[in-house]
Amino acid sequence: MKSIQIGILGCGTVGSGVVKLIQENGDLLQQRLGGRVVIRRIADVDIHRRRNVEVDPTLLTTDATAVLEDPEIDIIVELIGGCDVALRFCREALNRKKHLVTANKALLATHGLELYRTAAAQRVSIGFEASVCGGIPLIRAMKDGLVADRVRSIIGIVNGTCNYILTTMTESKRPFAEVLAEAQAHGYAEANPSFDVDGIDSAHKLQILATLAFGAYVPFDRIHVEGIRQIDASDIEYARELGYRIKLLAIAKQRNGELEARVHPALIPEDNLLAAVGGVHNAVYVVGDAVGSLMFYGRGAGQMPTASAVVSDIAEIARGLLHDPTARGVPPPPISDAEAKIKDMASVRSCYYLRIMAIDKPGVLSRVTGILGSNNISLVSVIQKGREEQSAVPIVMMTHEAVEGDMQRSLLAIDQLDVVDRPTMCLRVEGVTD
């Protein structure tokens, strides 16, 4: 029986999941691959920590270099996370002509181009299915399923923490801070939730998906990123009354040679499939020129879903090696030398939801609509919520499609009105259609 030896770097939650899955489904995997996947070494900073799986102590080492240098190891599995040590180890693995599997989205979003190119130059494979939406086979769908398609757009709910918070806010009508605290207590949100709730994690995933789908490198810092901290329970309620749900979306759209790349909360129509994606689930909607609309849904995080994706990458490389031990790796999809041409956020077009907190007195509406009109923004509807003379009441507006720059100029002017007592809430509306 032929076997493929793997070395794991980092044995925290996901690493333990990978060990567990290979232990539990190893026979099945062997049957499917025609050979065995064998864990040869596991490097971790703490080889004594408690894990929810029995790890053979003779496999554990604190010396990652020993794993990287082991000539018997075919595939290095990087599950350390972050961009410091992980980058160094990934570089070293590739330069030693080891195939690489990583779940590290932050690393790929910021140093992916270097790693993809090194893998191609060294003729080894780099698998990163687990870096985007855990167990949903999205990277594979992009690389292989849509290989004949020109991708037009990607719109996804790619952060389970934010989706859990927004879903819970919607269902329980409670404020962000309270729901976040509860999510932290349940382990659905980190003690420092910034990566998730400020949209950074979603932007990492968008960078990886968009670079793959459009074949041109998307510089991470060119992605427009807004999080969900500012969403008020009232916005969720008003959106609901208008027939929408609020979701944090990662959006990439190619139009006329320019790429929109943005992460922000948005209103989506309640009859849209993405609106029905609740709790910690992820879903990504992709439109290709031949295939039309596709949607992929599942658990975007968690120990075993992520481990499932990691092992699927190990298996794909192992299948190739078992088939032909001298085989070169499958090169990552080609990425053009020129960076993707990112559309300036100010020229992006969208419909908008506005909640203006204005003193309830005559003439206010005409001043606000005057500002919008002079910036080429026309309204679909205006609803004043409540009535309380001389105090601030919400005015909820839905606009026709407008240009972001015009909207930002309007907001500056509206918020300077003496009758407006708080910054206006402005959310984009995303249509997500065929």
Place this chain on the structure above:
Amino acid sequence: MKSIQIGILGCGTVGSGVVKLIQENGDLLQQRLGGRVVIRRIADVDIHRRRNVEVDPTLLTTDATAVLEDPEIDIIVELIGGCDVALRFCREALNRKKHLVTANKALLATHGLELYRTAAAQRVSIGFEASVCGGIPLIRAMKDGLVADRVRSIIGIVNGTCNYILTTMTESKRPFAEVLAEAQAHGYAEANPSFDVDGIDSAHKLQILATLAFGAYVPFDRIHVEGIRQIDASDIEYARELGYRIKLLAIAKQRNGELEARVHPALIPEDNLLAAVGGVHNAVYVVGDAVGSLMFYGRGAGQMPTASAVVSDIAEIARGLLHDPTARGVPPPPISDAEAKIKDMASVRSCYYLRIMAIDKPGVLSRVTGILGSNNISLVSVIQKGREEQSAVPIVMMTHEAVEGDMQRSLLAIDQLDVVDRPTMCLRVEGVTD
């Protein structure tokens, strides 16, 4: 520039789509694969028919054998359909060590085992992404994405025609026959709609998916198949009132070493994602032991979505050959020698919806519930719809989980009651949960 030569057998709707897609996205494909996919010959029974794509007339031939025998051709693409000529040509292609791509679900559902084994023996690849749900990369997800997972269940809406009919019946409250006629007029249903509306097409797809997912051959004739002809507009309405939608589902579930394999209409809760899948769309819900629940959604048919899947298979094989021209094909996933152990339909457990047409007079309900009770079936709810003394009125019942055999015995007895004037409608309820 290296190139891969393909020969296409059958140039109807899907064949023309493949030609079109390779023409339109050929450069993109070349960029992604590092080599060119070249159509060398196209065999069709009618080389003069009108197509929505310009086909170089020198490529066309009526002689399929010439295509099969061409030594320059690497990949044969079978798009003829049916099980007669197509089977002969597919066998011949494989025996000549040509890689094979086919969209032919009827062929694979009935002769797949032979073809998979021939491909493995000849060491060539067989691609069949397009055979199930058109452009949705489901076969790939099963083979590669879920390679580390033990699949627990597959529940899918896999026939666009039926879903269109049921969705339209739900929205417009019109009867089956009328909506079917309209679907035929719009080209969403065939002149002979039996394959679709009687569930056969769904069973073909289920056979392919289940054989792949569970690694054991599912004999096509062991799949329990019911279609949607008998669904009454009133059933859709009553289901709706109870919080359900009616969908034609293809279901495969592995439990205790036995496989349930069945196609039938079923009630699903309205808050379930599958309930939101409307019109001609398809969606398949898969549960794996590590990855949890996944759902795949998209257009399950149509010229370009299907072509997208066909070309993705061509591309995958081409990528391998371009990489290494002497490479053997990727073997199809292993299928055990023993057939899948299919659970007897009579022992399947389910909750049920019943619509009994009974004369509205005292004592009827006690006779019906007496029969159910003596067959170990207990009720969740009973609603009599309308009131019209001495004529038949619908009594709608929802049951707790029961055994199919008990239900069939009950139905026989109920329909023999003198107060019941029409066969009782019985539909299963499918929960679709994590």
